Amino acid sequence: MLYLLDVPKWQLPDGQAHRIPASLPACLLIYLACQGRWTDRETVAAVFWPDRPREEARHNLRVNLHRVRQLLDAFARGDALQSARSRVCLQLPLDIDALRTAIEASDGALLLRLQPTRWLEGFQIAGFDAFWEWAGVLRTQLQTQWHTAAAGAFTTHDAVLPPGVWL
Numbered sequence: 001m002l003y004l005l006d007v008p009k010w011q012l013p014d015g016q017a018h019r020i021p022a023s024l025p026a027c028l029l030i031y032l033a034c035q036g037r038w039t040d041r042e043t044v045a046a047v048f049w050p051d052r053p054r055e056e057a058r059h060n061l062r063v064n065l066h067r068v069r070q071l072l073d074a075f076a077r078g079d080a081l082q083s084a085r086s087r088v089c090l091q092l093p094l095d096i097d098a099l100r101t102a103i104e105a106s107d108g109a110l111l112l113r114l115q116p117t118r119w120l121e122g123f124q125i126a127g128f129d130a131f132w133e134w135a136g137v138l139r140t141q142l143q144t145q146w147h148t149a150a151a152g153a154f155t156t157h158d159a160v161l162p163p164g165v166w167l
Contacts, residue, residue, distance in 0.1 A: 001093040002033055006118045010075045018075065022125050025067035030120070031131060032068070032090035034138065040087050047130045096142065103145045108153035116142035
């Protein structure tokens with residue numbers, strides 16, 4: 001599973017966890033995994049290389065998709081990255097999927113374990129402003145949804161925790 005609600009890491013089925021290195025291929029991996037569906041290559045290239053000519057951006061994307069596949073191969077998940085001429089898809093199990101399930105169910109116990117306050121903690125590389133903007137927007141969305149669900153869960157279950165203790 002890919003963990004993003006804390007320091008980014010990949011956990012193998014045997015429980016062993018490996019930190020995701022802060023790199024451009026890792027940013028691309030995170031972006032594609034969070035999309036979880038087929039995404040146009042043009043859209044992805046525009047997020048990472050918005051100021052580059054189209055062909056250069058697409059070339060950079062091809063090179064870095066190869067690096068993403070190498071990273072995934074290290075976790076025996078290279079097959080999770082699918083690509084076609086004009087689009088790409090990466091489907092991995094994510095902790096934010098569990099968070100979204102907890103939010104939908106207003107599951108207070110799970111919400112307490114899956115707080116989005118540490119989203120991508122310690123993961124930084126310079127540049128790629130559109131990626132960081134996307135990551136910030138997603139973090140804000142997750143936090144807002146979490147707060148709403150937590151308030152409902154704790155009200156429903158007569159929790160005695162005051163709102164300031166939730167985070």
